[in-house]
Amino acid sequence: MYAVMNAHITIGEFEFKQVHHVTIERSVDELSDRAVIKLPTSFLVKEMGVGFKSLETDRAIKVGDAVQVQLGYAGILWNTEFTGYVKRIKPGIPVEIESEDAIYLLRKTNVSYEFKSTSLRNILSTIVPADVLQLHDAIPDIQIERFYIREASVAQALQKIKEEFNLNIYVTGDNKLFAGLKQQLNALENVDLNYGINVVDDGLEFRRKEDVRLRIRAVGIAEDNKRIDVEVGDEDGELQTYHYRNIRNKVDLERLAESKLVQNKFDGYRGEITTKLYPYCTRGWAANVINPKYPDQDGRYHIDKTTVEFGNDGATRTIELGAKLSA
Secondary structure: OOOOEEEEEEEOOEEEOOOOEEEEEEEOOOOOOEEEEEEOOEEEEEEOOOEEEEEEHHHHOOOOOEEEEEEEEOOOEEEEEEEEEEEEEEOOOOEEEEEEOHHHHHHOOEEEEEEEEEEHHHHHHHHOOOOOOEEOOOOOOOEEEEEEEEEEEHHHHHHHHHHHOOOEEEEOOOOEEEEEOOOOOOOOOEEEEEOOOOEEEEOOEEEOHHHOOEEEEEEEEOOOOOEEEEEEEOOOOEEEEEEEEOOOOHHHHHHHHHHHHHHHOOOEEEEEEEEOOOOOOOOOOEEEEEOOOOHHHOEEEEEEEEEEEEEOOEEEEEEEEEEEEOO
16 A cells, blocks of 8 residues: 655755655654765756756755655655754765754854853753744753853764753754653554554564562752652662762652653563565654554553664554553
């Protein structure tokens, strides 16, 4: 049914329908979404009074050009899989265009700030230009004792926040900046992944919660290097330790530790599952995994990452499952 594939790619003022290959990666664990587009070395454009003329791809496209990638099946389905900006151009056969989402724009502005006794939202609203990205309403009320950044881009500042406080930071589908816990947005969009209908391949493993013995320790490190820690999980479990700078509030630490525990300890599948382009889904959604052979193992999972591959040999969407969600 979905044999005829089509691509419609806009880069700057040019449109491309012929493409060698497209790879799009979107993950809640990465600061930005990325797309690699491989195009022919030249293409034709219509010029009034002249007809058509040929342009060299690597000269016509410029770093910073806006990018939109639409992929689908002719006459049936189209989805906008990526929007962003050209980050790098690699001449060759084919020409390779590396693109990044709106985080690209945050690499162009440097900031220097020092914050004390403030909230995560206040830090983000101060360093992120409102004309580039609005903040998501769901950013949690996390209190931060101290955070500083010196002559770094906004993107570098976000990466530092992400690493120091073990948060997930990314641009959502409605082009808003989210910072918080991985499944905090509660996966409002859903997709059914049904064996025998739309599952092409899978690398999933089903594990029981009782077989996963895990203990999470969250350590808060204050500006003066004083530490507090909390532990959740199984006393005899494998220990995983996470450090959070400038967080001394035990309530926040417990919430962060419980989140890590939920992400790793549950009855359900771990791994990746592959479909065609349809049905559409992306990271941050929920996947309903349905297997008629093992109905007792059906479940709803947070989608941590999607990777789309589109080219002459076909099109697939690989979905990396995260924590199991409530039904």
